[in-house]
Amino acid sequence: MKDSVLVTSAGRRASLLNAFIQAAxxxxxxxxxxxxxxxxxxxxxxxxxxxxxxxxxxxxxxxLLRIVEDEAVRLIVPTIDTELLPxxxxxxxxxxxxxxxxxxxxEFITIAADKWLTVxxxxxxxxxxxxxxxxxxxxxxxxxxxxxxxxxxxxxxxxAFAVNRDSLLRMLPCVPNAIIQERxxxxxxxxxxxxxxxxxxxxxxxxxxxxxxxGESIQGVTIDDSALRSWLLQILEAASQVxxxxxxxxxxxxxxxxxxxxxxxxxxxxxxxxxxxAGGDYPxxxxxxxxxxxxxxxxxxxxxxxxxxxxxxxxxxxxxxWEQ
Numbered sequence: 395m396k397d398s399v400l401v402t403s404a405g406r407r408a409s410l411l412n413a414f415i416q417a418a419x420x421x422x423x424x425x426x427x428x429x430x431x432x433x434x435x436x437x438x439x440x441x442x443x444x445x446x447x448x449x450x451x452x453x454x455x456x457x458l459l460r461i462v463e464d465e466a467v468r469l470i471v472p473t474i475d476t477e478l479l480p481x482x483x484x485x486x487x488x489x490x491x492x493x494x495x496x497x498x499x500x501e502f503i504t505i506a507a508d509k510w511l512t513v514x515x516x517x518x519x520x521x522x523x524x525x526x527x528x529x530x531x532x533x534x535x536x537x538x539x540x541x542x543x544x545x546x547x548x549x550x551x552x553x554a555f556a557v558n559r560d561s562l563l564r565m566l567p568c569v570p571n572a573i574i575q576e577r578x579x580x581x582x583x584x585x586x587x588x589x590x591x592x593x594x595x596x597x598x599x600x601x602x603x604x605x606x607x608x609g610e611s612i613q614g615v616t617i618d619d620s621a622l623r624s625w626l627l628q629i630l631e632a633a634s635q636v637x638x639x640x641x642x643x644x645x646x647x648x649x650x651x652x653x654x655x656x657x658x659x660x661x662x663x664x665x666x667x668x669x670x671x672a673g674g675d676y677p678x679x680x681x682x683x684x685x686x687x688x689x690x691x692x693x694x695x696x697x698x699x700x701x702x703x704x705x706x707x708x709x710x711x712x713x714x715x716w717e718q
Contacts, residue, residue: 395465395504395617396420396423396424396426397423397466397467397468398418398422398424398425398426398429398433398441398465398466398467398468398482399414399418399421399423399424399426399467399468399469399470399471399681400425400426400427400444400458400461400462400465400467400469400470400471400669401425401427401428401436401440401473402428402429402446402458402469402470402471402472402473402477402661403428403438403446403449403472403473403474403477403507404427404428404429404434404436404437404440404454404473405431405434405435405473405474406435406436406437407473407662407711408439409667409668410471410473410662410665410667410677411425411427411436411439411440411672412439412717413667413670413675413676413677413678414449414556414677414681415440415441415472415678417675417677417680418677418681418686420678421681421685423468423681424441424442424465425440425441426440426441426442426443426444426465426467426487427439427440427442427443427444427462428443428444428445428446428449428461429443429446430445430448430449431584431718432445432547432593432611432715432716432718433714433715433718435709437715438709438711438715443715444465445716447682447713448459448598449474449476449477450476454477454480454546455481455484455487456458457608458471458481458488459471459484459487459488459491462488462491462493463477464493467491467493468492468493468684469492469493469494469496469680469681469684470488470493470494470495470496470497471496471662472495472496472497472501473545473661473662474661474662475507475549475659475661477517478497478498478507478660478661479500479503479504479507480496481497482489482495482497482499482503483499483500485571488655494517494591494684494692495507496640496641497639497640497660497676498633498637498638498639498640498660499637499638499639500607500637501577501637502633502636502660503636503660504556506546506595506657506659506660507545507557508546508547509526509544509545509547509548509573509575509657510546510573512655512657512658513526513575515636516629516632516655519541519628519632520628521628521629521632521655522651522652522653522654522655523654523655524542524575524578524654524656525538525575525576525596525655526573526574526576527573527574527575528573528574528577528635529566529572529574530571532574534562534563535575536604536693537559537562538559538560538576538577539558540556540576540577541556541557541558541559541562541574541575541576541577542554542555542556542574542575542576542577542578543555543556543557543562543565543569543572543573543574543575544572544573544575544619545569545570545571545572545573546571546572546573547571547607549659551606551608551609552586552609553569553570553687553703554569555568555569556577562574562666570628571624572600574657574695576655577658578647578649578652578654579647579649580647580648580650581602581647581648582602582603582645582646582651583600583601583602583603583642583646583647583648583653584600584601584603584611584614584618584644584645584646584663584665585598585599585600585622585626585643585644585646585683586598586599586601586641586642586643586644586662586663586665586666586669586674586676587599587626587630587641587642587643587644588640588641588642588674588676588679588680589630589633589634589638589639589640589642590639590681590683590689591639591640591684592639593634593637593638593639593663594634594689594691595630595631595634595673595691595693596679596689596690596691596692597670597676597679597691597692597693597695597696598619598630598644598673598674598693599616599619599623599672599696600616600618600619600626600666601614601615601616601617601665601702602614602615602617602666607662609664610664610665611663611664611665611668611704612704613697613699613702613703613704614665614668614701614702615668615700615702616668616669616672616696616697616699616700617698617699618697618698619693619694619696620694622653623693623694625645625653627693629644629655629658630642633658638660640660640661640662640680641661641662641663641666641676642659642660642661643658643659643661643662643663643666644657644658645657645658647711662676665694665702667702667704668700668702669690669696670699671697671702672696672697672698673695673696673697674696
């Protein structure tokens with residue numbers, strides 16, 4: 395039986411899936427896409443589509459463990475926030491089955507999943523973050539005029555609002571589990587980064603977000619990292635100290651006073667195809683690491699000023715892999 399890679403909650407992440415298919419081809423591995431939705435397009439683009447139970451179901455991890463055993467899965471690649479902590483808490487069980495879950499430690503995932511914990515953790519490491527407050531723990535007159543209101547555990551820009559001090563109290567009930575932050579002025583950037591399986595920083599590519607849709611970058615351009623390198627290494631070293639491994643997606647603003655970190659996600663970001671096109675072939679490097687090869691750090695090895703514009707591509711099928 396061939397070894398395989400399983401991309402979970404694969405959804406519409408066709409470019410990421412294809413990157414793993416291309417990397418796996420050199421080893422004669424298979425790449426499976428798993429999802430709960432029978433119309434997830436990646437199911438039809440992978441070597442095989444696998445039906446997964448809902449992440450919230452009590453049997454989710456046991457189901458994955460059976461797939462690992464039955465299909466010789468050597469690597470699980472999670473793609474959405476809600477599956478990160480369950481996988482991290484069971485990483486040792488997957489390792490017993492000769493499978494690596496590409497996942498950071500539960501401690502780091504807990505920090506990254508909570509925007510309040512994120513700013514507290516990185517501020518303590520000397521990294522600039524937005525001034526932040528929790529509901530009921532601020533004096534209104536002390537707040538700046540321009541604010542940003544969002545859920546502590548939110549994603550994809552859902553329930554996130556630019557507000558001012560005068561409208562804050564009226565808008566607070568609209569945002570569950572809210573955090574209040576100063577509104578940062580400057581270019582918004584995303585950094586795709588990779589740490590090896592021991593947590594050593596290997597590579598990163600910063601890109602300016604030109605346009606987003608549903609919180610995902612659909613237009614962007616890679617930018618030079620020379621003024622950002624020491625700052626990024628400081629972030630990655632801090633993350634590594636609490637168990638970060640694999641891909642990280644870092645969000646920040648460039649201000650006249652320097653970059654300001656806003657959040658970090660321990661998974662592949664939606665705009666990763668631009669990083670790969672610029673020279674960061676993380677799927678291939680990850681498979682090398684799974685195969686026992688040591689990854690060498692190669693900071694700065696990427697194409698600057700490479701633009702990305704994304705579009706929809708249709709897939710047609712005469713039958714579903716399973717009934718909805």
